[in-house]
Amino acid sequence: MNQSLLEIKNVRKQFANHLALDDVSINIPEGKIFGLLGPNGAGKTTLIRIINQITAPDSGEVLLSGVKLNNSHVANIGYLPEERGLYKKMKVGEQALYLAQLKGLSKKDALKKLKYWFEKFEIQTWWNKKVEELSKGMQQKVQFIVTILHEPKLLIFDEPFSGFDPINTNLLKQEILQLKKDGATVIFSTHNMGSVEELCDNIALINKSQKILDGSLDDVRSKYKSNTYEIQFSGNFNMFQATLTSNYEILEHIPSDNLNIVKIRLLNKIPTNELISQMLPLGNISSFKEIIPGINEIFISIVEETNRLN
């Protein structure tokens, strides 16, 4: 459906003592927010550095809009690393200007765009301050502006919300969504699964140097749903239990006042309507919903599973 902006093909990277990436292939569709997930040390940072041409893969290749990565692509990519910093003794404005020019903007353009963003974030008064005079959150804001200033078509954010208060986190989320609306593609690497569910269209999961899962967020979640439902009904639980055949497995039962909350798994591809029709005479169903696993649970269960296998 969507054309890939970035194609990562069979990338392999070996360091002296360990294999950082083992034959990793990922397609990142254009105009989407792509979550790059994985436990610490899985190889995410190495992959991001390869996309930024900070290091080169041993084998495999990376294509941006169908063209093999080269030096001119620096201007098309904006990167906010997890471990970030600025020159502490340098003034904010001067520094932002310098970093923008390194990305290929002319001084004039950079000044114009910086003015716009500084006004938007209401931080014009910081221009002549030294970076060391700013708080960590303030520095992060400056850094975010510098990352997106040259309007790259690919943005890479590595843990962008660390160090931000909830208000600024929200501000940043809105900006990221706006960037997507304006046509940018975003690679978003984080351990905060809540923000993944909130922002990402697609995800890939890397563990132990290998890609073990990718796809759209919805696909991944439905792939990992286990045909489990949560039913709330008023009526006799024991009678309900007695009517069930071996096609059902009750996982959990929480009686509360007149209401029963039951988690039940449907085995052997029994249609849900069959269960509902069975329950209708027994009482009043107030809620019937499928339990779709959160990314957090999927993440944990997959990582644990692959670790067990190895």
Next chain:
Amino acid sequence: MNKILLIIKREYLSRVRKKSFIIMTIVGPILMAALMIVPVVINQMEDNEEKIIAVLDSSHIFFNKIPDSEFLKFKYLEDNSLENARKQFKESNYYAVLFIPHIVSYASGSVQLYSSKQPTLSVKQHISNSLEKELERQKLRASGIDENILESVKSNVSLKTFKWTDEGKEEETSTELKMAVGFISGFLIYIFIFLYGAMVMRGVIEEKTSRIVEIIVSSVRPFQLMMGKVVGVAMVGLTQFLLWVILTFTIVNITQTMFFSVDASKLKIENTENYFANSSNIQNENTVKSENFDEIKDMFATIKNIDFGLIISMFIFYFIGGYLLYSSLFAAVGAAVDSEADTQQFMLPITIPLIVAFIVAQNVVNNHDGALSFWFSIIPFTSPIVMLVRIPFGVPAWEVGLSMFLLILTFIFTTWLAGKIYRTGILMYGKKVNYKELWKWIKYNN
């Protein structure tokens, strides 16, 4: 290319604008000028006051034999008692009392000078020289040597050195001056490589610890960042050097004009001549005055025979070559560590050749054509310092050519090597790095 220029500009401006740079630039020349001027000023002030020294000459053989100088007068007392002299010393305005015992065997310490303050060196020298001279004369006369003959055998040889150039011309040379010029330029290169090499290293460590480096290397190649820093700092070094030279020269000139109230139109050389002439006047009037004066005059006469154009261009070449060779290594060290405290183990192999070169340079000053001089001015790790010391004495063109060629080859090699360590090191945190690890980095493809 454009990006390297941006980096150079930032590295240059951020350092030149620093308070420490401005202070160093101002204080440096003041210190250097002070080094040149203070001894002269002190010499002038010290002897402005007339001093009278009472002489107790027990044997009366030195009566009126110690010559007065401009500020030093001798009064020969009738009363030879040291005890009386001591008692009256406070009321008298004598600067000192000189006691010469009766039998002048002159074992060390038998002639004594008493004063309330420590007498100056020039006073002591004046007295002991005069006494020695007089005693010598008397002894010679005692063995029957005529005073006229004595005068006629007095000779004064000052060696003038000439060099036959290839064109068959004669050029007057001064070994002392060449030694000075050679040694000073070698020393400057030594200092500059250390100073600015360490500056590059600190810059790399700063970028690494502030974690800005990852942002920058996503825009430029690590090698560009390294070279931008190396070149930017080199320009800081050259700026500081030029400012020092200009400011020192200015301060020395102004101060000289003020203190010695010499016509502004008079040349600096004349000032210096005056100074030397004055000081020798005071110290050893009748002995070395004219010799000193002549030598100084000769030295200045030979200045014009020193090819300063050659020396300056060689200085710039070897400074840049030596600096490039070492600073990229400094940059690699900075990239390999997490903080300045960890640099020690890697600094040793860099500092040892520099220190060796400096030690060798002190020998080369005395023997500029020996095997030691030759080899150390060819080996690239020491040549920037050692060759500079040899240059004023004249070095065969092929030796200079070979030395330059090897220096260029080596700095290309060390820069390449350092670049490999650098690009891996700057993104490596929290790892205890050793030489084995560095070797691995060098072997990485990218």
